[in-house]
Amino acid sequence: MDSLFQRSLDDIIKGLRHQQAGESAFVSKVLEEVRREIKSTDSHTKSTALQKLTYLHSICFVDMSWAAFHAIECISYPNFTHKKVGYLAISQSFQESTPVILLISNQLRKDLKSNVEVEVSLALECLSRIGNLDLCRDLTPEVFTLMASSRIPVRKKAIGVVLRLFGKYPDAVRVCFKRLVESLESSDSPPIVSAVIGVFCELASKDPKAYLPLAPEFYKILVDSRNNWVLIKVLKIFTKLAPLEPRLAKKIVEPICELMSKTGAKSLMFECIRTILTSLAEHESAVKLAAGRINELLIDEDPNLRYLGLHALAIVAPKHIWAVLENKEFVIKSLSDPDPNIKLESLRLVMEMVSESNVVEICRVLVNYATKSEPEFCNVILGSILSTCSNNVYEIIVDFDWYVSLLGEMSRIQHCQKGEEIENQLIDIGMRVQDVRPELVRVGRDLLMDPALLGNPFLHRILSAAAWLCGEYVEFIRNPVELMESLLQPRTSLLPPSVRAVYLESAFKALVFCLHSYLKSAHGENGEASGTTLIQENHITPDSVLHLLNLIDMAVGPLSGSYDVEIQERARNILGFTELIKPVLSDSLHPQDERHKQQVEASKMVRLLHDTFSDELGPVSMSAQGRVPVPDGLVLHENLADLEAVCGSSLPASSATISFEGSHNVEGATSIFISDQKEESEPSSESTSLLAEHRKRHGLYYLPSEKNTEHHEANNDYPPANELKSGVTVSNDAQDLAKLAEQSFLPKRKSKQVKARPVVVKLDEGDVLPISSKIPQAKDDSLSEAVRDVLLGNKAAADSVIRKKGKEKLNAKEQEDDLDHMDSQSGTVQNPVKERSKRSSRKQNADEGDHGGDKGKQKRRHRHGKHRTREGVQNPPANVISQTPVPDLLL
Numbered sequence: 099m100d101s102l103f104q105r106s107l108d109d110i111i112k113g114l115r116h117q118q119a120g121e122s123a124f125v126s127k128v129l130e131e132v133r134r135e136i137k138s139t140d141s142h143t144k145s146t147a148l149q150k151l152t153y154l155h156s157i158c159f160v161d162m163s164w165a166a167f168h169a170i171e172c173i174s175y176p177n178f179t180h181k182k183v184g185y186l187a188i189s190q191s192f193q194e195s196t197p198v199i200l201l202i203s204n205q206l207r208k209d210l211k212s213n214v215e216v217e218v219s220l221a222l223e224c225l226s227r228i229g230n231l232d233l234c235r236d237l238t239p240e241v242f243t244l245m246a247s248s249r250i251p252v253r254k255k256a257i258g259v260v261l262r263l264f265g266k267y268p269d270a271v272r273v274c275f276k277r278l279v280e281s282l283e284s285s286d287s288p289p290i291v292s293a294v295i296g297v298f299c300e301l302a303s304k305d306p307k308a309y310l311p312l313a314p315e316f317y318k319i320l321v322d323s324r325n326n327w328v329l330i331k332v333l334k335i336f337t338k339l340a341p342l343e344p345r346l347a348k349k350i351v352e353p354i355c356e357l358m359s360k361t362g363a364k365s366l367m368f369e370c371i372r373t374i375l376t377s378l379a380e381h382e383s384a385v386k387l388a389a390g391r392i393n394e395l396l397i398d399e400d401p402n403l404r405y406l407g408l409h410a411l412a413i414v415a416p417k418h419i420w421a422v423l424e425n426k427e428f429v430i431k432s433l434s435d436p437d438p439n440i441k442l443e444s445l446r447l448v449m450e451m452v453s454e455s456n457v458v459e460i461c462r463v464l465v466n467y468a469t470k471s472e473p474e475f476c477n478v479i480l481g482s483i484l485s486t487c488s489n490n491v492y493e494i495i496v497d498f499d500w501y502v503s504l505l506g507e508m509s510r511i512q513h514c515q516k517g518e519e520i521e522n523q524l525i526d527i528g529m530r531v532q533d534v535r536p537e538l539v540r541v542g543r544d545l546l547m548d549p550a551l552l553g554n555p556f557l558h559r560i561l562s563a564a565a566w567l568c569g570e571y572v573e574f575i576r577n578p579v580e581l582m583e584s585l586l587q588p589r590t591s592l593l594p595p596s597v598r599a600v601y602l603e604s605a606f607k608a609l610v611f612c613l614h615s616y617l618k619s620a621h622g623e624n625g626e627a628s629g630t631t632l633i634q635e636n637h638i639t640p641d642s643v644l645h646l647l648n649l650i651d652m653a654v655g656p657l658s659g660s661y662d663v664e665i666q667e668r669a670r671n672i673l674g675f676t677e678l679i680k681p682v683l684s685d686s687l688h689p690q691d692e693r694h695k696q697q698v699e700a701s702k703m704v705r706l707l708h709d710t711f712s713d714e715l716g717p718v719s720m721s722a723q724g725r726v727p728v729p730d731g732l733v734l735h736e737n738l739a740d741l742e743a744v745c746g747s748s749l750p751a752s753s754a755t756i757s758f759e760g761s762h763n764v765e766g767a768t769s770i771f772i773s774d775q776k777e778e779s780e781p782s783s784e785s786t787s788l789l790a791e792h793r794k795r796h797g798l799y800y801l802p803s804e805k806n807t808e809h810h811e812a813n814n815d816y817p818p819a820n821e822l823k824s825g826v827t828v829s830n831d832a833q834d835l836a837k838l839a840e841q842s843f844l845p846k847r848k849s850k851q852v853k854a855r856p857v858v859v860k861l862d863e864g865d866v867l868p869i870s871s872k873i874p875q876a877k878d879d880s881l882s883e884a885v886r887d888v889l890l891g892n893k894a895a896a897d898s899v900i901r902k903k904g905k906e907k908l909n910a911k912e913q914e915d916d917l918d919h920m921d922s923q924s925g926t927v928q929n930p931v932k933e934r935s936k937r938s939s940r941k942q943n944a945d946e947g948d949h950g951g952d953k954g955k956q957k958r959r960h961r962h963g964k965h966r967t968r969e970g971v972q973n974p975p976a977n978v979i980s981q982t983p984v985p986d987l988l989l
Contacts, residue, residue: 104135104143110150114157125158136168145172145180152187162191166198173205178216181209185220194230203236210240215249222255226262234267238274245277250289257281257293261300264881271884282315288325295319295331301885306338308885313339313346321353326366329357333373340377351381358391367391368406375413389414389421396428401437408432408443415450422447433467441475449486454494457487461504465511473513480508480516488523491530496855498534502527506541509560510551517559524563528571533856535567539574542567546584552592562597569604572611579642582608586653599664602654606672607711609646613679614708616643617701650676679704 105113110128117124128150135147148168155162169191172184192199202224209221222244225237241263244256260278263270278297284290298316302309316339320332333354340347351374358370374381374388388410395407408429414421422429432444445464452460461483468479483504487495495501505520514520528538542564551557568581575581585605590598616638650672657669 104146105131105150106146107149107153110153125154125160128154129160136165141172141175141177141180144168145175145177145183148172148187149183152183152190155191162187163196166192166196167201170198170201170205173202173209178214181217182220185224189224189227192228194228196228199228199230200232203233206233206237207240210237210244215252218244218249218252219255222252222259226255226259229259229262229266231266234263234270238263238267238270242274242277245274245281250287254289254293257290257297261297264301264884268880268884271881271888275885275888279312279315282312282319285322288328291319291323292325292328292331295328295335299331299334301881302335302338305882305885306335307342308882309335310339310342310346313343317350317353320350320357326361326363329366330369333369337373337377340373347378347380351378351384354378355384355387358387364395364403364406368395368410371410372413375410379414379417385414385418385421389418389424392421393425396425401435401440404432404435405437405439405443408440408447412443412446412450415447419450422450426451438475442478445479445482449482452486452494454496457494458497458500461487465504465508468508468513469511471513473515476511476513477515480511480514481519483508484516484519484523488526491858491860492527498527498531498856499537502534502537502541506545509545509557510548515556517556521559521563524560524567528567530859531856535571536574538567539571543575543581543584546581549587549589552589558593558597561593562600565597565601565604569600569607572604572608575608578608578612578615578638579646582612582646582649586649588653595660595662595665599662599668602657602665602668602672605650605654606668606675609650609672609675610704610707610711612638612643612646613704616640617704647676647680675707 105128113124113128114121132147132151132154135143136151138144138147148165151160151162151165154160165187169184169187172180173188175181175184188202206221206225209217212218212221222241225233225241229237241256241259244252245260247253247256257278260270260274263274278294281290281294284294298309298312316332316335319328320336323329323332336346336350336354340350354370354373358367358374361367361370371388371391374384378384392407392410392414395403395410398404398407411422411425411429429444429447432440433448435441435444448460448464464479464483468476471479487501492498492501502524505524508514508516509520524538524542528535545551545561545564546568551561565585568575568585572578572581582605585601585608590601593601654669654672657665658673660666660669
């Protein structure tokens with residue numbers, strides 16, 4: 099009766115489709131029915147409930163882990179329909195950590211031994227999906243038996259399951275690997291060969307060196323097979339094996355070229371091209387043939403084939419750039435292709451063409467493409483420019499003024515979202531290249547003065563870098579007053595708190611610089627003429643100083659009560675400083691003599707802050723701390739609560755704090771500050787000397803601290819940053835870029851630089867990240883060790899096993915001599931399987947020798963001793979990996 103009124107899976111699907119709203123309520127109701135029905139003892143009711151639960155799990159992602167045991171019950175039913183539902187549920191919901199997974203071991207073993215082909219197939223598919231270490235270990239014998247089954251579909255699936263066994267239980271290699279190798283010679287059954295090649299393709303991708311002795315069998319399949327899929331897999335295997343053995347590359351290059359020339363399948367042709375360009379690039383004739391076939395892909399109407407052609411050019415570009423140059427026109431036109439993948443490949447090829455001589459022109463054209471492209475591709479172009487130009491510490495950049503100007507122009511592009519990258523490069527260039535700091539300040543000032551940029555959240559990081567640069571190198575600013583107005587404009591309220599804090603800190607530095615310049619000229623420390631010139635150059639007048647103080651009161655005053663700690667702290671620092679400096683800058687507060695005295699004191703105070711901001715600490719290497727030797731006897735405590743007890747009286751006493759919250763008692767605060775300054779002058783000089791000594795000792799980690807204040811007055815011999823070289827126009831981008839690419843590969847003399855390339859400070863060897871072209875070493879895991887034990891342990895024995903089928907057995911003496919001869923060539927450890935056969939042959943010879951007399955015994959002892967001596971010499975220690983190449987016999 100339960101099954102009579104039970105809703106089927108079709109009913110559930112129709113119900114979900116008819117639910118306009120409240121789908122979750124319908125699913126909950128169905129789950130309640132499933133929970134009740136799945137407990138039924140009727141097999142049909144249980145399997146139908148499990149089927150519905152599996153469907154809901156795949157569509158609505160409902161949890162079905164609670165039904166794991168019911169799924170195991172279904173696979174034990176004799177009805178195939180019920181068994182299939184159970185296996186589907188297990189394959190879909192079981193994990194390696196499922197608690198009841200071991201309960202299916204016996205049922206899987208029973209189904210693997212079944213005479214019904216479909217039941218065996220279900221068990222194999224389930225094992226390939228959920229097999230863990232325990233299941234793979236327990237069921238390896240059954241899978242090994244099925245690998246020799248006369249039923250082709252079962253045998254094919256068993257071979258596929260071997261890949262799972264090897265991955266979870268590496269010791270299965272010792273059981274199944276020999277039969278897997280023998281399956282390579284199943285020329286009468288193409289599906290079996292296809293399955294075996296697929297397994298070896300996956301295995302070789304992890305550790306290709308272990309499968310190098312099987313190269314003769316793969317070569318035979320490459321020459322004889324007519325299955326395109328099998329040939330593609332074989333080519334993938336040879337792509338991994340060819341770099342390991344030069345003789346193998348010479349052996350396969352001719353068949354691959356012939357196959358590439360004759361085949362009409364585009365997929366096989368592309369795989370041949372990729373194999374040649376990746377692993378056979380040293381053969382010029384093969385590369386030229388592959389380049390010719392690439393042209394056929396590029397002119398095809400199918401966008402997929404055009405993409406493959408561009409991808410092939412990207413592979414050949416690092417070693418044979420002439421192949422890209424031959425197709426430069428197509429590459430440039432592909433930047434405007436509607437297919438996004440084609441545009442990405444063409445952009446990658448264009449960046450391969452960039453060099454020191456054409457970086458300015460190519461970047462200019464690419465920026466123009468970025469302004470006309472959709473947002474996603476626009477940012478891809480900008481990211482490619484940034485990564486290429488900054489590669490290896492800006493190796494291809496000669497004119498840094500141009501590059502900084504380019505960064506500023508990229509920031510103004512409408513769809514630019516590379517704020518973090520541009521910010522990092524602006525600050526990095528500012529710290530590394532001293533000569534470019536005037537241009538950095540100019541670009542940063544232009545960005546800060548544009549109020550339209552404040553509303554773009556993607557540019558906030560760039561504005562933060564611009565503000566920091568203008569504050570750090572404020573001496574290069576032509577008009578600091580204008581900079582202060584930009585940093586304190588009302589629209590800065592649109593910035594996030596972290597960026598606004600940087601604005602306030604830079605405004606503080608700019609204010610100190612302006613006051614220092616004004617007081618220095620007014621006090622006449624360096625002479626009247628120099629002071630007047632300094633004021634005129636920086637547009638600093640008494641009126642501008644008062645304007646700055648009023649601007650700070652109006653813009654920074656409200657920020658002293660900000661909820662953000664960083665903004666509040668910086669705002670109060672600025673306000674406190676201005677409250678201290680205002681009285682001494684006013685003409686009406688004090689008589690002439692007293693005002694002059696206070697100006698001198700204020701000048702000292704401002705000079706102290708100015709010197710603090712001017713002391714430059716350059717970029718510190720990430721590994722700098724590791725290079726500092728630890729003093730002898732230094733003990734670092736995890737808990738610093740006992741710091742006072744350790745240091746004793748050496749800790750300085752806490753100084754009195756000064757509150758700047760109000761304007762009351764400013765004169766008293768000023769007097770306290772000035773009186774304390776005299777007392778602290780001695781410790782300050784001591785700290786300065788300690789800092790100088792530290793910089794002298796660890797000068798490797800710092801830039802030179804001198805700031806060239808007259809650098810901005812020198813003539814700039816570089817060409818203007820915003821002007822193009824070589825008459826490049828933006829009207830015809832594709833033709834110009836193609837012409838530039840062609841010119842960049844022609845041999846030409848280096849143009850005379852008007853000015854030498856600025857020095858780019860490199861912190862340490864960590865700055866340079868060379869791209870290694872070497873083949874990565876495979877991880878020597880347990881699977882590789884097992885394969886070496888079975889296959890690489892005795893190359894000659896493995897070769898003999900492969901060719902053993904269909905041949906007559908040799909007599910014992912010839913077999914022993916052949917093994918000795920081949921072992922002497924390969925110099926490898928003996929295979930345990932062959933050792934047993936050799937011992938059996940020796941036993942047979944011994945039995946025959948018992949009837950031959952003492953003379954035969956002496957000969958056998960002599961031969962056996964000779965073999966043991968040779969074996970002892972040839973067997974390397976356990977911790978030494980043999981590097982002997984594959985002998986000619988295998989090739």
